[in-house]
Amino acid sequence: MSEKLGPIVADIEIARNADEVWRVMTDEASAPRWLGCMQYEKRIGAVFYMQQDREKAQRGDISGATHCEILALDAPRHFQFSWFFPGFPATQVSFRLEQVSEQRTRVLLQHDGWEQFDAAQIKAIRDMLDGGWRSFVLPNLKQAAES
Secondary structure, eight states, X not given: OOOOOOOEEEEEEESSOHHHHHHHHHOTTTHHHHHTOBSOOSSXXXXXXXXXXXXXXXXXXXXXXXXXXXXXXXXXXXXXEEEBOTTSOOEEEEEEEEEEETTEEEEEEEEEOGGGXXXXXXXXXXXXXXXXXXXXXXXXXXXXXXX
């Protein structure tokens, strides 16, 4: 049996207070832009989609998209959603906000649940997502919150 994969963990500091970061992070107008999602609603239990195919995304087509269900909205500290393809076990993505100073907030991302998969089969997907969270999603959140 292969080793189990641990969570993806990444963080970023944003030059805004936690309330401002929270608003941008969870607002129905701004969340789809920084997160790159479709059909986002700010409520626990709402399902939204991450469509990697740009052409499908432009058409609003969710076929082949990752499904995400909002699990926690604990303002202004914790935003969590599941991440899954139908028929497969869900993983969980959490964003925790920590006020570093009056105008500085640390956002900690953790993507858990990889231990339920065979590491040899899922490692490439997990590593791709790790890169996406670090190089696309968190920098997009920083840019959206600071602009």
